[in-house]
Structures are given as C-alpha cells and as structure tokens.
Amino acid sequence: MKNIKTxxxxxxxxNFKSISVWSAVLFGVxxxxxxxxxxxxxxxxxxxxxxxxxxxxxxxxxxxxQMNNYVTYFGMIFNILSIIMAVYAVSLxxxxxxxxxxxxxxxxxxxLQVTRTQIYAAKVLTAMISVMAVVLATGLAGILFGYxxxxxxxxxxxxxSIIKITGTVPFFFVALGLFFSAVSAKHASVGLGCGAVxxxxxxxxxxxxxxxxxxxxxxxxxxxxxxxxxxxxxxNETLAAFGVIAALAILLFVGGKFAYARRDYHL
Numbered sequence: 001m002k003n004i005k006t007x008x009x010x011x012x013x014x015n016f017k018s019i020s021v022w023s024a025v026l027f028g029v030x031x032x033x034x035x036x037x038x039x040x041x042x043x044x045x046x047x048x049x050x051x052x053x054x055x056x057x058x059x060x061x062x063x064x065x066q067m068n069n070y071v072t073y074f075g076m077i078f079n080i081l082s083i084i085m086a087v088y089a090v091s092l093x094x095x096x097x098x099x100x101x102x103x104x105x106x107x108x109x110x111x112l113q114v115t116r117t118q119i120y121a122a123k124v125l126t127a128m129i130s131v132m133a134v135v136l137a138t139g140l141a142g143i144l145f146g147y148x149x150x151x152x153x154x155x156x157x158x159x160x161s162i163i164k165i166t167g168t169v170p171f172f173f174v175a176l177g178l179f180f181s182a183v184s185a186k187h188a189s190v191g192l193g194c195g196a197v198x199x200x201x202x203x204x205x206x207x208x209x210x211x212x213x214x215x216x217x218x219x220x221x222x223x224x225x226x227x228x229x230x231x232x233x234x235x236n237e238t239l240a241a242f243g244v245i246a247a248l249a250i251l252l253f254v255g256g257k258f259a260y261a262r263r264d265y266h267l
Contacts, residue, residue, distance in 0.1 A: 003114045007122030011096070012129065019130045022088055023137035026081060030138050033077045034145035037070060070150040071158040074142045075228025078162055081138055082169050082223065083201055089131045089170040090193030093177020096123045097260065116261045120182070124253055127174045135170060139163035158232045165231035165242060169222045172245050173197060175252035182256035184263070 100119075139159070146154035177193045204221025207214055218224040225241035 003118045004121045004125070007114060007119060008125045011122055011126040015092075015126060015130060018092075019133050023133050026085065026134055027137040027141045030077060030081060030141035031145060034074065034142055035149065037073055037145070037149045068153070070146055070153040071155055071162075071232065072228075074146070074159055075162050075166070075232065078138065078142065078166060079223070079228050082166055083197065085131070085134055085138065085167075085170040086173040086197045086201075086223075087194050088134060089127075089174035090177040090197055091190045092130055093127055093174040093179075094181045094190050094193050095177075096127055097178065097181035117257060120257050120260045124178065127178060128171070131170045131174050135163065135167040139167060161234060162228045162231045165226050165234070165238065166228050168242065168245060169226055172222050172249045172252075175249040175256070179252040179256040179259070182260035182263070 097120075139162075142159055142163070143156065146156065146159055173193070173196070176196060180189075180193060200221045201223045203217045204224025204227075207216065207218030207221065208224060210217070222241075222245050226238070226245065230238040230241075
C-alpha cells in the first residue's frame with residue numbers, strides 16, 4: 001500500500017501541469033459560454049433557425065425553445081465538452097502506461113522493487129483523479145454562472161444531475177485507454193482511443209436521428225445513453241445504462257490489470 005501511495009503521488013506530480021491546464025481551459029470555455037447565456041438566446045433564435053434539424057441534434061438540441069432554459073443550455077455545452085473530456089481521458093489512459101516504456105522510465109520503477117500490480121494501481125488512481133478534476137472544473141463553471149446569469153431557469157439539482165451522470169462518460173474512456181495500453185504497447189495509440197470516442201459519439205447521433213430505423217445504435221454510445229436530457233429526466237433506463245457503463249469501466253480496469261501483469265515490455 002505504501003508503494004502504491006508513493007507511486008501515485010509521483011505520477012500526480014508529473015501530471016499536475018497537464019491536469020491544471022486542461023481544467024483551467026475547460027473551466028474557461030464553459031464560463032465563456034455560460035456568461036453569454038442571455039446573448040446566446042437572441043443569437044441562437046436568429047442563426048440556428050437556418051440550420052438543419054440534424055445539425056442541431058448533433059449538438060444535443062431538439063428545438064430552439066430549449067435555448068431559453070439555463071439547464072438545457074448548460075447541458076448542450078456540457079455535452080459538447082464531454083467529447084473533449086473523453087478525448088483527454090482516453091489519451092491520458094493510453095499514455096500513462098505507454099510513456100513508461102517509450103521513455104524507458106519503467107526500468108527506474110523496477111529498481112524501486114515495486115510490482116506491476118502496484119504500478120497499474122497507481123496509474124488508475126492518477127487517471128481517476130485527473131479526469132475528476134477536469135469534470136469538476138467544467139461543472140463548477142456551470143454552477144457558478146448559473147447563480148450569476150441563470151435567472152429562474154437555473155436549477156442546481158438538474159445541473160448537478162448532468163455533471164454526475166453525463167460526467168461519467170470520460171471515466172469510461174479513461175478505463176478504455178488504460179485497457180488498450182495494458183493489452184498491447186505495439187497496437188495501442190492515442191489515435192485508436194480518439195477514434196473510439198468519435199465512433200461511439202457518432203453511433204449515438206445516428207441512433208437518435210434515424211429513430212426506429214436504427215435506434216439500436218444508441219446502445220453502443222455512452223454519450224447518448226448518459227446524455228444531459230436523460231440525466232435530467234433520470235428514468236429507469238438511464239439508471240440501468242449508468243450501472244452497465246460503470247460496470248464495464250470496472251471490468252476494463254480489472255482486465256487491464258491482468259493484461260498488464262502478463263505482457264512483455266518493449267524497451
């Protein structure tokens with residue numbers, strides 16, 4: 001346990017700058033959009049009505065009346081930023097393990113007489129804290145400006161529900177990234193992880209716009225299953241999807257642990 005704590009603090013220190021930058025940037029982007037909530041309502045009514053309905057659905061908007069509601073507006077922006085957070089998460093998950101081999105620092109870790117399980121556990125803790133910091137920074141901006149510009153349409157409980165449910169998506173992808181790199185250093189890459197993010201997002205989008213023709217596609221997309229709209233409604237189907245995705249993330253973490261303990265390093 002002491003070794004895991006030491007390795008975790010070491011990894012956290014090494015990634016502190018990256019975590020801080022990503023958190024600050026996403027906090028700033030969310031703040032910018034939320035600050036202009038009132039202005040965006042007027043602009044959206046003029047600009048967005050010229051856009052095809054399919055394009056609006058890609059951004060998580062079904063009709064323009066939603067733009068007058070702070071919670072729905074926050075959900076739309078958070079949904080878009082969740083793609084960026086997922087890209088960060090999957091990239092982090094892949095790099096946490098691969099960089100040790102690429103930079104030859106794995107040899108130094110072995111000189112400390114630590115096991116692969118301890119190394120992997122420290123990486124998982126680092127990944128979880130990093131993603132949590134980014135998600136919380138993004139959500140905090142939405143809450144802060146809800147009190148400032150949200151008027152009567154700002155409901156803290158609904159915003160918190162979006163952060164808790166939709167904010168789970170990046171955690172799934174950090175688990176996927178760690179699993180990729182634990183299984184194979186040769187085939188795992190950030191590009192592969194980012195491809196998985198975009199593929200699942202597009203599957204959810206297609207499942208939504210094609211409706212009865214290909215509605216089943218949404219079940220392959222955590223973005224759609226845990227969308228802000230579903231998070232606010234919080235029906236049994238959403239809770240079930242949340243449980244399944246959380247279970248899959250845990251299985252990926254555990255599977256990555258066993259895969260990492262068995263594979264050869266490429267030094």
